[in-house]
Amino acid sequence: MASAVDxxxxxxxxxxxxxxxFHQAVEEVVESLMPVLDKxxxxxxxxxxxxxxxxxxxxxxxxxxxxxxxxxxxxxxxxVEFNSAIGPYKGGLRFHASVNLGIIKFLGFEQVFxxxxxxxxxxxxxxxxxxxxxxxxxxxxxxxxxxxxSELFRHxxxxxxxxxxxxxxxxxxxxxxxxxxxxxxxxxxxxxTGKGLNWGGSLIRPEATGYGEVYFAEEMLxxxxxxxxxxxxxxxxxGNVAQYAAEKVIQLGGTVLTFSDSSGYIVDEExxxxxxxxxxxxxxxxxxxxxxxxxxxxxxxxxxxxSAGAKSNLLWDVKCDVALPSATQxxxxxxxxxxxxxxxxxxxxxxxxxxxxxxxxxxxxxxxxLYGPGKAANAGGVAVSGLEMSQNSMRLAWSREEVDQKLHxxxxxxxxxxxxxxxxxxxxxNYVNGANIAGFLKVADSxxxxxxx
Ligand code: NDP
Numbered sequence: 102m103a104s105a106v107d108x109x110x111x112x113x114x115x116x117x118x119x120x121x122x123f124h125q126a127v128e129e130v131v132e133s134l135m136p137v138l139d140k141x142x143x144x145x146x147x148x149x150x151x152x153x154x155x156x157x158x159x160x161x162x163x164x165x166x167x168x169x170x171x172x173x174x175x176x177x178x179x180x181v182e183f184n185s186a187i188g189p190y191k192g193g194l195r196f197h198a199s200v201n202l203g204i205i206k207f208l209g210f211e212q213v214f215x216x217x218x219x220x221x222x223x224x225x226x227x228x229x230x231x232x233x234x235x236x237x238x239x240x241x242x243x244x245x246x247x248x249x250x251s252e253l254f255r256h257x258x259x260x261x262x263x264x265x266x267x268x269x270x271x272x273x274x275x276x277x278x279x280x281x282x283x284x285x286x287x288x289x290x291x292x293x294t295g296k297g298l299n300w301g302g303s304l305i306r307p308e309a310t311g312y313g314e315v316y317f318a319e320e321m322l323x324x325x326x327x328x329x330x331x332x333x334x335x336x337x338x339x340g341n342v343a344q345y346a347a348e349k350v351i352q353l354g355g356t357v358l359t360f361s362d363s364s365g366y367i368v369d370e371e372x373x374x375x376x377x378x379x380x381x382x383x384x385x386x387x388x389x390x391x392x393x394x395x396x397x398x399x400x401x402x403x404x405x406x407x408s409a410g411a412k413s414n415l416l417w418d419v420k421c422d423v424a425l426p427s428a429t430q431x432x433x434x435x436x437x438x439x440x441x442x443x444x445x446x447x448x449x450x451x452x453x454x455x456x457x458x459x460x461x462x463x464x465x466x467x468x469x470x471l472y473g474p475g476k477a478a479n480a481g482g483v484a485v486s487g488l489e490m491s492q493n494s495m496r497l498a499w500s501r502e503e504v505d506q507k508l509h510x511x512x513x514x515x516x517x518x519x520x521x522x523x524x525x526x527x528x529x530x531n532y533v534n535g536a537n538i539a540g541f542l543k544v545a546d547s548x549x550x551x552x553x554x
Contacts, residue, residue, distance in 0.1 A: 106131050113154055120203030122430060126210050126455060127154055129462070133537035136526050147553070149545045156209060158182040159202070162252040164230055166244045168237075178249050180228035182262055183209040186547040189260055190226030191216055191483060191490075193267030196274065198233040205229055207430070208267070211454055212483070214540030215476040218515045221487035226262055228253070234269045235389075246277035254282050259290040259493070265486045266295045268429065271341060271386070272307070291493030294486035303489035305504040306482075310452060311345025312505070313481015313512045314425055318450035319353065320516035321471040321532075322423075327447075330354035335421040335446075337361045337414075338428030339385050339392050342452040342479070346425050347378050359419055361428060362392040365406035366416040369399060413437050420444045427452035438464035451475035466531060477519050477536040484511045 103111070110128045117123060131150065138145050164176040179202060182190045192212040195205070205227050213225030232245050257264060266275055275295045282292055289301075296302035305312070315329070322328055332355045336343050339360040347357045356372040360381060369377070380398055384390045396404035405415060417424065417437035424446050426433055430453065433441075438461035441449065448471040451457065455475055457465065465472035485508055492498055499507075519535030522542075528534045 105135060109150065117203075117206070120201075120206055122207035122455070123203045123210065125459060126207040129459065129533070130210070130214065130537045130541070133534045134541055137538055137541065143549070144545055147549055149548055152548065153184065153213070153541075153544065154210070156181050156183045156206065157185060159206075160253075160256050161202070164232065164245065164248050164252070166241070166248045168241055174245075176230050176232040176245070176249075178228070178230045178252060179205050180253060180256060180262070180264070181205050181209040181226060182256075183225040183227070184213040184544060184548075185224035186544050186551060187217060188222035188224045190262040191223035191265070191486065192225055192227040193229075193265040193482075194270045194274075194278075195227070195229035195267040196232045196234050196269035197229070198231055200229045200231045204430070208454055211476055213544060214537060215480045216483055216487075217540040217543040218477060218518065218536060219480050219484040219487060219511055220514060221484060221511075223263075223483065223487050223490075226264070227267075228264055229267065229270075232269075234274070239273070242274065243277045246274055247281045250278045250281035251285065253278075254285045257282075257292055259292050259490070263291065263486070263490060264293055265483070266341070268340070271295075272297060291490050294489040296489070301489075301493050303485060303492055303504055304499070304501040305508060306485045306489055307341065308345040308348070308505075309485035309508055310342045310479050310482030311347070311427070312349045313484065313508055314342065314346050314427065314450050314452040314478050315349035315353065316481065316509055316512035317473050317478040317516055318423060318425065318448055318471075320513055321448055321450065321473055324520070325447075325471070328353070329423065332356070332422040333358055333420065334423045334425060335359045335416065335419050336425045336427055337366070337416055337432060337456075338426075338453065339381055340428070342482075343425075343427040344378065344382055344385070346427055346452055347373060347381075348375075350423075350425075351375055351378065355423065358421065359416055360392055360395065361416055363407065363428075364391050365393055365404055366414075367392055367395045367402050367404050368416075368419055369395075369402040371401055413440065417441050418444065421446050423448045423450070425450055425452055426456035428456065429453055430455040431458050433457045433461045435460035435464055437461060442468045442470060447471060449473065450478040452479050454479065462533065466533065469530065471530075472532060473516075473519075474533050474536055476540065477515050477532055480515055481508050481512055484508060
């Protein structure tokens with residue numbers, strides 16, 4: 102007989118065909134929630150689970166723009182306003198060629214639970230476009246952002262929906278989007294986070310996801326009497342999250358060994374120190390080059406191009422104590438997970454959203470290594486976005502130390518609630534259950550209190 106999880110997930114698949122990442126995200130959460138529903142039949146009666154997997158609103162729109170050759174280009178824009186039970190919709194915008202509705206819905210769904218864990222009043226949403234910023238000029242990116250915002254502006258606002266960055270959307274894109282929003286609405290308000298410091302941004306927002314990921318790893322290691330000091334650390338990606346995760350690992354005395362991008366990865370056995378990290382930051386944030394250039398600058402390092410169709414990603418076969426996946430979804434499969442465990446990796450903290458496939462997650466949980474899922478481990482980014490919203494509302498700016506200290510204490514409290522909830526539901530040490538259940542309870546109780554809406 103089909104289990105309750107299978108039956109529920111089959112219903113979600115039937116209603117949302119061809120959204121495979123969304124199915125994956127729902128299945129993982131629903132598996133964790135069955136013991137909660139058994140204990141609290143009132144959630145079943147109120148169909149909380151059926152309601153929570155249905156976005157409150159999905160907006161899809163045409164984004165036409167003119168490239169540098171004078172040719173018209175057409176992309177698709179979208180915003181999924183998933184759940185506003187505990188606050189205005191909040192979540193990033195992703196610009197990447199692979200973007201489709203299933204990806205944005207998986208990200209928006211995860212965001213609902215993640216935002217609940219941060220202790221701040223933020224609902225969940227996500228958006229983006231299949232626009233690929235790679236190889237585009239600044240002016241092309243600007244024209245695209247202006248066209249994108251020319252539709253999005255009517256759906257968002259400081260008290261309704263507050264987007265931020267994600268893959269392909271950093272400070273440059275947030276600037277162009279904010280400028281167009283302001284022009285169209287004549288409102289200078291906290292409608293986007295990740296803004297520049299001179300115009301309403303918060304200190305530590307660029308650093309927040311990576312720093313938070315490492316704070317979370319440090320909290321997990323502490324439960325086993327360990328710390329990052331002296332540990333070998335493997336990081337994937339070389340964008341915003343990866344860069345600041347590396348910075349914090351270096352500060353805490355760990356050795357960063359790797360970076361990657363969609364073309365390949367580098368391994369530097371001598372360790373990537375602050376000077377080498379500064380090179381990577383300039384390469385990626387200013388010159389917008391490829392990670393292969395690291396090996397040209399530091400010939401002792403090894404570069405391996407990504408091979409299409411490979412069964413595993415050899416980045417995860419580099420011997421390490423701690424792994425910080427910080428690139429994209431499903432970048433660690435079962436073989437990669439087994440390689441990490443075999444080589445002695447004792448702690449995985451996810452900076453990316455859903456970087457591990459379900460089979461990879463099973464390998465981590467069965468081997469009892471410390472495994473912090475993205476919902477919990479990468480919540481630092483949205484947490485500081487929440488702090489940026491508070492500062493905008495108060496028309497005040499907090500110091501670097503103040504924001505970092507708040508971020509640190511939020512990550513500690515997320516770690517604590519995940520640990521305690523996992524234990525309360527009979528699965529001590531299982532941060533997946535802890536994060537899913539703790540996030541769900543806050544949102545579900547708020548939905549119950551607000552009636553059938
Ligand atoms: P960036 O665009 O700054 O960097 C993304 C990095 O991942 C780049 O190195 C990119 O390489 C690589 N990458 C992207 N897609 C792929 C792919 N399909 N295969 C291999 N590598 C890929 O994004 P962020 O650092 O902001 O985001 C990284 C992850 O962290 C994402 O999963 C995001 O959802 C998550 N996250 C981000 C937050 C934030 O505050 N920014 C908050 C919470 C989670 P290339 O340049 O070649 O594409």
